[in-house]
Amino acid sequence: MMHKMNPAESDFALEEMPGEEMHRLLRDLRSRGPIGRARFMGIPAFIITGHQALLAAFMDAEKFPPHRLYQASFEGAIGESFISMEDPRRHLLYRRLATPAFRSQAVSRYEREDLEALAHELIDRLEGQEQFDLVEAFTSRFPYLVISRLLGLPRDREDDFQEWAAALLAFRDNPDRAAIARQRLTEFLIPAVDERRQNPRDDVISELLRARVDGRQLSDEEIYSHIRLLFPTGGETTHGSLGNLLSSVLGSPGLWPSLAEDPSQIPDVVRESLRWETPIAVLPRISASFDMEFEGVHIPADSWTLFAIAAANRDPDLFPNPDRFDPSRFRTETRGDESLTFGRGTKACPGMHLARKNMEVAFRVLLERLPNLELIDHEAALPRRTVLRCPDALRVRR
Ligand code: HEM
Incomplete structure (x- = not known):
């Protein structure tokens, strides 16, 4: 679908906005000012596209309370976890209890030894096939298998976990x-x-049982809901980010074989793909339950406000030549990574390290095992949708 003359009519929940279409639209919106109008699920919405305004909005939990959307969305499926807690002190306490497990020694060792073996295992299953879809065979499976294995769940039930995770998400x-x-x-x-x-092991469930903060610990029910939380937050996002990474690289002529020759550029390519085509391109918030002014714009109570991370990540005020996929940019830019891919403020993503590691390892193994990979369906490989943006298929020939 071509984008409309009036961007305020574009619906970021209902339209697919494949590839450049979404970026053209966001560019158009941003050129009219950092906060604009659009639609979301048929309802008029505000949309924040400028980097500086979006950073301020992330930091302003009073005007844009971050828990509201999660209360209205996943809480029904996974139960209460810190992502949907309203009281900031409670949110922080539970975040401190539940997230160190994902930076624990169990995770670092897993990253060193097992992520790679898992990527090989998925590629082994493609033995004898000349053409295949990497979304089906790899990007939609790898992140869930990582979570199941970090939790120490039995391997013969992995297909069941994937099915349950998909059902929870839908x-x-x-x-x-x-x-x-x-x-x-x-x-x-x-x-x-x-x-x-009874018998603590070296896995994330055992770490969750061990966690203590200010004399508090998680109850069993809280452990279950925080495990369920990992499937939508850690699974779907990484599935999307891997799909977008592979789509960007396979869509840039000559880049796949050159990276297969020189894998030292992998971390830069991963970082640039997270800026350039991020899986949470638009993060919806429900604004505060009172009318307010934000950056000179009047926002009525309970308004949909779309945090257009993909637009801020291509704001020319921060990123020179923002629409260029340029893995070398972070080497030459003097500032650190200012992309808003992982959010900011109290809800900044606690899984960002694991996400980057997943991507780097999976990508390195794919390049090593399939050095001559070629895309055969460019249309299906375009990232689509906005809240969870990724390609529907990556049909390739080896
Ligand atoms: C490329 C992959 C990923 C992206 C782009 C991403 C992005 C984000 C963003 C933008 C937020 C902030 C949400 C908000 O402000 O409302 C967030 C929060 C969160 N992420 Fe990630 N994430 C990724 C991977 C992961 C992984 C692998 C995990 C788990 C292991 C994870 C767990 C979480 C959790 C639990 C929160 C909520 C934090 C809170 O409520 O304090 N994410 N993520």
Whole structure:
């Protein structure tokens, strides 16, 4: 679909906005000012596209309370976890209890030794196939397998976990299927948590059981909901970011083989792809329940406000030649990484390190094992949608 003459009519929930189409639209909106108008699920919305204004909005939890959307969305599927807690002190306490497990020694060792083996395992399954879809075979599986293995869940049940995770995520379309998945996952977690209480191991469930902050610890029910939280936050985003990375590289002529020859550029390419085509291109917020002014704009109570991370990441005030996919830019720029890919403020992504590591390792193994990979369907490989942006398929020939 061509984008409309009036960008305020564009609906960021209902339109697919493949590839450049979304970026053209965001450029147009940003050129009219840092805060504009658009639509979301048929409802008029504000959209913040300028980097400086978006950074200020991330830091202003009073005007844009970050928990509201999560209360209205995933809480029904996964239960209460820190992402949807309203009280900032409670949010911080539970965040401190639940997130160190993802920076623990168990995770660092896993990153060194097991991520790579897992990537090889998925590529081994493609033996004998000349053409395949990397979304189906790799990007949609790898992040979930990483989470299941970090949790120490049994390998012969991995297909079940993936099915339950998908059902939890699709709970709006099919609440009954999500409720069944939640129950199955919990029935599975009850003995797994008990077992680790008796015999702690080197995995994330054991770390969650061990965690203590200010004399508090997580109850079993809280452990279950924080494990469920990882599937939508850690699984879907990394699935999208890997798909966008592969789409960007396979879509740039000559880049795949040159990286296969010189893998030292991998971290820069991962970083640039996270800026250039980020999986949470638009993060919806529901504004405060009072009318207010933000950066000179009047925002009525309870308004949809779209945080256009993809637009801020291409703001020419911060990034020279912002629309160019240029992996060398971070080497020459004097400032640190100012992209807003992982959010800012109290909700800044606690999984960013793991996400980057997942991407770097998966990408390195793919380049090593499939050095002559070529895209055969460019249209399907365009990233699509905005809240979770990624390609539908990456059909390739080896
Ligand atoms: C490329 C991959 C990823 C991207 C682009 C991403 C992006 C983000 C963003 C933008 C936020 C802020 C949300 C807000 O302000 O409302 C966030 C929060 C969060 N992310 Fe990530 N994320 C990624 C991977 C991960 C992974 C791998 C995990 C888990 C291991 C994770 C767990 C979380 C959690 C739990 C929060 C909520 C934090 C809070 O409520 O304090 N993310 N992420």
